[in-house]
Amino acid sequence: MAGTMSSMAIKGRAQSSRPWPTPWAWLLLPGSVFLVVLFVVPLTGLLLLAFGMPNWTLANFSRIGDTPVYLTVMRNTLEISVTVTALAFVLSYPIAYALTTGGMVLRTFLLIGVVLPYFTSTLARTFAWIVLLGRNGVVNQFLLELGWVSQPIPLLYNRFGVILGMTHIVMPMMILPMYTVMSSIDPKLMRAAKANGASPLAAFLTIFLPLSLPGLIAGILLVFIYCLGFYITPALMGGLSDVMITMAISSQILEQLNWNFGAALSVVLLLAVLSLLWIGSRFFPIEQLLGFSDGKLGLSVTRRQLGAKMLMRIGSAANALDRWLPSMRGRSVPILASCLAVLLLLPVLIVAYLSFSASSYFVFPLPGYSLRNYEAFLFDTLWVRATFTSIRIALMAVAMATALGAMLAFGLSRGAMPGRGAMIALLLSPIIMPTVIVAVATYFLLARWGLQGTEFGLALGHAVHAIPYVVVIVVANLRDLNPSYERAARSLGAGPWATMRTIVAPLVLPALIVASFFAFLASFDDVVYVLFLGIGKITTLPMRMWEGIRQDISPTIAAVATLQMLFATIVIVVGTLLRRQKKT
């Protein structure tokens, strides 16, 4: 087997004038089969409803054209998603940079600050925002006290509130892919640049920033697509006009029961997003920046020369500029990052505070302290059972998504396949499509196999949803995995397994960990797949919490969120300590 593969590899290299699949392309097979069976086939079946199957018609599309509101909603969605992505990017870069360059204490603190907001339940977090930004909130009280304003300013329930609430949640998705890429940049390169006369700013702009690009692109891509699917946070923190397209599609599927029209809206959404990404890829070569080695050698050489010239110009300009900048002795970034992390943690700390409430409502400040919310969680078999169900399903989904996603990433990155653009579009589609559409489609497939209402069936659905995250994060990190390392190892007598263990695994491991983390959260956070694939019989933790939003106003969810955050903190701290032990 290995023999045929290496002979094929030689053949592949010999014809490198034209892209030709290398044996790596075989790695695409399992993941592709998985996605075709569990995603493409069922989804196509559902999307054909948009065309009225079996009574073919375009009426649903002309209804979208005739009713300007759907285009308004689509524009709203894109506006909000672009703004959140841009804001998250600007705020995330310094944090990711400080994570990479900072010491252990700073790194642990920043990681906690970034990751914890993800674990607060939507309702508890929204209430924390009310405490901070509401009419009678802390910020408004403060401004009134200082006499800066004469009456409370509306900070919530408008576009500002939506953008703030969403940015708060998407930050880890931006920061962690950047961080994994940044931490694989060799710090010696920066030192070399400085030794050759580059100012810190010039060294950063010409060396660090370009090398961190794959991480930036991966983060931006994931955050942008993730934003499209938001609808609970905009509904709870936004104004009347902040309607997102996912809200409109969900309403068609769940309330109006007009699946044909819901499918038509989804088709338009998918086409809009894919063409946006395609246009984007004309200006920013997304594929290349994500780290795919490109077959078009000639083109990339000239481009590289142009790029190098540009970098040199940027470098000299930065050198000139640097003299005028006040020096903070390299402390400015860590300080800025820490301030941002504190801001991210504020609502989280309020959630933790509220969890000790003695009242049966969310009230601030607390009328008295008690542990009743923790008792309500820990002594309720339903809550505890839901927690374990969630963990079991998430672990199954993580195993499948990480294995298949990593293989897909290697295959894409090394396989030199023709039609890679189409493959990427396919891989991103599961997270571009509104989850409710994918969930209904997957239900019909699982029902045919009798897997509806089983934890394994639900994990299959979650794995489809998690694979895109894994692929994008791993691909962004593969650029630095130079195949010549592996060839060197092989030529020194290492077998394929030893090469994998000693060269590939250690270099890809951080990316795999982050990828699994997102795969875990993609499953652990879901409240839509579980409804359809679980047919109401499976109750997961986020579903219990979501019921809380619809039915109760109980602060028990604050206690659940606090316990989740505590768990995440322990994982981060223990992880850091283990890493340090290994190094010493």
Added chain:
Amino acid sequence: MTKQDTYSFRGLSRRSLLQSTTMGLSVPFVAKATKAWADEKLAGSGEVVVYSYGGSFTESVRRYVYEPFTKATGIRVVDVVADFAEPQIRAMHQAGRVDWDIGYLVPQSYPAMHEAGMFVPIDYSLWDQESLEGTPQHARLEDAVVIHQTAGVLAYDERAFPKGGPQNWVDFWDHKKFPGPRGLEAPLGKHTIPHALLSTGIAHKDVWPLTDEKIDRAFEKLNEIKPHVVKWWTAGGEAPQLLINGEYAMTSTFDGRLTAAIRGGAPIKGIWDGAWLTRSYAVILKGGANTTNAQKFFAFLNRAEIAAGWTQGTGYPGPNTNQLKHLPAGLIPLLSINPENAAKIIPEDTDWLVQKRSDGKTNAEHVQERWLAWRAA
């Protein structure tokens, strides 16, 4: 502690089940439930898979209805929980694998699903005479029964209006006489548009149907009040929560959420004048595994004292008016089946909502699309 008992009994034998009833003193109807099974015409075995909305709703229903049902009949109740039952009922029907026995629907979804033959006719011969008499004819369809009714009432913070608060929707719009931040519902146009119409002083009987002219008038009034609405609420739990926090002085809210907040001690008052009302249906799904048990469940559920338990637990009353005799006196003023409140309510015109227009959309779809266009603009 009751919860633990509730959820652990699935594995118990019948004998220990009967013993455990003495522990469940917090549950009413104990005396009735422990009667010998032989008297019970609904006795059976096995299980029945029943949909509900989850959270405190399901917990209450389990305590007030499922437990007594199991004790009386020996039939276990298996919960299935979702936000909406209709899309799943439709999906199960299409897939040919119906895993539930009982589902609940909003009335708008009923006609199409009924025509598609998704439901089993209700066996009213199992019902007690009292249940049939107490349940109005319009609540007993061939293959559906009203399960509960939801109303959208005006609620205000008593702390904000010490000299007396708003009494109707005209007052709600009068921000000079009753100053303070307002709340209104964002998701469904058919809920908020009638409230806006009422602010013009229109007679209750003239609210429905929601013609385009009336919708235009409602939007004018909504544009007027918009600057005073601090938050258009989405989830049912939001409205009472924001009243309690002082973010709202007055708002529309679901009656069940309001009742729960008032019973929890919140200083809120509800106004029934001009409230909207929707009746949700319960159905038995064709193809379900336990149809006979489902028929028995319906007959049991609509007995007056059980219906009273349902109302006590959920705050959303079922149709049997005989339940009023079994309800605590303090709760009755908070309920939409209280005759005094019922007289002030405007039930939505479901027949009109489900009618198709000339462009192929239903009136419900049209109203909702106009609502979406107004709010997104």
